[in-house]
Amino acid sequence: xxxxxxxxxxxxxxxxxxxxxxxxxxxxxxxxxxxxxxxxxxxxxxxxxxxxxxxxxxxxxxxxxxxxxxxxxxxxxxxxxxxxxxxxxxxxxxxxxxxxxxxxxxxxxxxxxxxxxxxxxxxxxxxxxxxxxxxxxxxxxxxxxxxxxxxxxxxxxxxxxxxxxxxxxxxxxxxxxxxxxxxxxxxxxxxxxxxxxxxxxxxxxxxxxxxxxxxxxxxxxx
Amino acid sequence: xxxxxxxxxxxxxxxxxxxxxxxxxxxxxxxxxxxxxxxxxxxxxxxxxxxxxxxxxxxxxxxxxxxxxxxxxxxxxxxxxxxxxxxxxxxxxxxxxxxx
Numbered sequence: 069x070x071x072x073x074x075x076x077x078x079x080x081x082x083x084x085x086x087x088x089x090x091x092x093x094x095x096x097x098x099x100x101x102x103x104x105x106x107x108x109x110x111x112x113x114x115x116x117x118x119x120x121x122x123x124x125x126x127x128x129x130x131x132x133x134x135x136x137x138x139x140x141x142x143x144x145x146x147x148x149x150x151x152x153x154x155x156x157x158x159x160x161x162x163x164x165x166x167x168x169x170x171x172x173x174x175x176x177x178x179x180x181x182x183x184x185x186x187x188x189x190x191x192x193x194x195x196x197x198x199x200x201x202x203x204x205x206x207x208x209x210x211x212x213x214x215x216x217x218x219x220x221x222x223x224x225x226x227x228x229x230x231x232x233x234x235x236x237x238x239x240x241x242x243x244x245x246x247x248x249x250x251x252x253x254x255x256x257x258x259x260x261x262x263x264x265x266x267x268x269x270x271x272x273x274x275x276x277x278x279x280x281x282x283x284x285x286x287x288x289x290x
Numbered sequence: 291x292x293x294x295x296x297x298x299x300x301x302x303x304x305x306x307x308x309x310x311x312x313x314x315x316x317x318x319x320x321x322x323x324x325x326x327x328x329x330x331x332x333x334x335x336x337x338x339x340x341x342x343x344x345x346x347x348x349x350x351x352x353x354x355x356x357x358x359x360x361x362x363x364x365x366x367x368x369x370x371x372x373x374x375x376x377x378x379x380x381x382x383x384x385x386x387x388x389x390x
Contacts, residue, residue: 070364070367071363074363074364074367074370077367077368078367078370078374081371081374081375082374085375085379088375089379089382107316111316114312115312118305118308118312119305121305121346121350122302122305124350125296125349125350126301129296129298129301271347272351274350275343275346278342278343279343281312282319282335282336282338282339283335286315286319287319287331287332288319288322288324289316289319290331
């Protein structure tokens, strides 16, 4: 399992490398774009995912001691927390869709300035946003350049969180598979390797998020 | 699998520490540390994330109690990542091209 996870480290590592180079080149835009992500939802999801790692660790513990019912309970809890994470992610993706922040033909970093009510922007938040975007436009030398360069951040945001979410979906599938076997009473103190290995995978996906959260959501929030 | 059984108390303690570190990293991002040293904000964020990752690997993933062979595989995985990052970024940083 660890050998597979080593290949996963490099798989995600390539994206982190791309992120580093682009963030270094477009530091100002990355900070502005990062502030457009919802810190409350991102923070909530971090707590949910680390919580699901705790319940996963507890299901491995239950399996090691042969507590069959407890294994099932903790696996179901882990699956539920994983689903909450994915649900919140869906809400965040939808917000980005409303704000025209999804890279592609309808990407428009100025959409919220032109349609503040659609993005729930008003008062001071709108003033700050206007100031920020005007500064960034000047810095990049034009609206077209800012739109092009902002898409880099959002492409990486969707690429990295999307790949992470795909891993979560696979993890959820593995959990369903484990829960079925666990209900049938297959896991004992002697035989629990599947629980242990899916646990390792689940914790790995948690670690990826531990890095994604500060790198995507927490750029210069001051 | 021969295994060491970690107590739920320790798991809970690790979880609490992870929550505290999450709070710390959110708070640190709201303070302008770059004012003291350029790039300090991202350094602090990465150090905290690495502490969290280490806690997860060592205790949730039992690496602390694993065999030397398993630990070697983990270190090798991170080592290859380090090679990829350092050589690529080194090449990128030392070229004379204009990045903008």
